Amino acid sequence: MAAPQPPDSPAPPPALPPAPPTGLPPYDDGNVFARILRGEIPARRVFEDDWAVAFHDIAPQAPVHVLVIPRGRYCSLADFSADAPAEALAGFWRAVGRVARELGLEPGGYRALCNTGVDAGQEVGHFHVHLFGGRRLGRMVPPGG
Ligand code: AMP
Secondary structure (H helix, E strand, C coil): CCCCCCCCCCCCCCCCCCCCCCCCCCCCCCCHHHHHHCCCCCCCEEEECCCEEEEECCCCCCCEEEEEEECCCCCCHHHHHHHCCHHHHHHHHHHHHHHHHHCCCCCCCEEEECCCCCCCCCCCCCCCEEEEECCCCCCCCCCCC
16 A cells, blocks of 8 residues: 655656657767767857757847756656656756746846747757847737737
């Protein structure tokens, strides 16, 4: 018989099915962000620790446009959220917030965005969070319904 749970302990979540494909191909070690992680191509790095690396986007869409990526081999938020160990999840998301703070984005506010799969137009198959800031960013998504 299962041990009774203390009242402040949430029930464990049910096991998840495999991460949905989101229309992306399987992880490819030749993707541009994997190559940046290995130091094979240059990037203007602004932060790195055991869990994440952050660098300026090569085609910025705001005065500040930085990408934060985990060191692990994850295609998108779908497999990162489903498969990454808790330590990696915590380390990565702490790094996202820390990078925004260190870039001076907190007083004015900023947007963190992750394109996931084909409908979102994800181009690079290594999970990444965009950080945008430095101006009023407008609507969340283009109108269209
Ligand atoms: P996404 O559409 O969410 O996959 O965004 C991919 C982002 O990666 C785009 O904003 C690109 O400008 C950016 N990008 C592509 N290649 C590089 C690179 N070598 N260094 C920095 N950013 C890059």
